[in-house]
Amino acid sequence: MKGMYVIKVKGVAKIPDYVQLRDEQFTLLAYFRVDRPDKSLDKVGLAHKSEYIMSLIKDLPFGQILKLEL
Template sequence: MYIIKVKGVAKIPDYVQLRDDKFTLLAYFRVDRPEKSLDKAGLGDKTDYIMNIVKELPFGQILKLDL
């Protein structure tokens, strides 16, 4: 699984994308509201772990996650 942090512009907030190994979009959510999207993707129990990574991840960088 891959995680990408996307910088928002003007009124558009920052977003996070979670993608599988084939780079198919699994979840797309605002940095300040991850719960609903992560629950839908079946990752609700890993919300704290994912959000700690998001806080440290620079914008535009792709990081491989091993969940």
Template sequence: MYIIKVKGAAKIPDYVQLRDEKFTLLAYFRVDRPDKSLEKIGLGDKTEWIMDKIKDLPFGQILKLEI
């Protein structure tokens, strides 16, 4: 799975994209509201761990996660 942190502009908030190995979009959520999106794809129990990775990730960089 891959994480991409996208910087918002003006009134558009920062977002996170979660993508699979084929780079298909699995989830797209605001940085401050990950709960429902992660629950929906079955990663609700890993929310805190994923958000820790996102917090340190620079905008526009891709991070590969082994889940």
């Protein structure tokens, strides 16, 4: 897998914070709650990188786009 983009979005009211993973063409690959990434990362074949990805997301400000090279 080449480059990928991560976007952390702040939830409002009853909607939780969530994360989007997008590919080079900005196609949505995964969409998951910040506190529940496991199934979504597994579906796109990134379960083995889960700890690394979540450590980056933890410090990522809401609304900022981060490019990952995996």
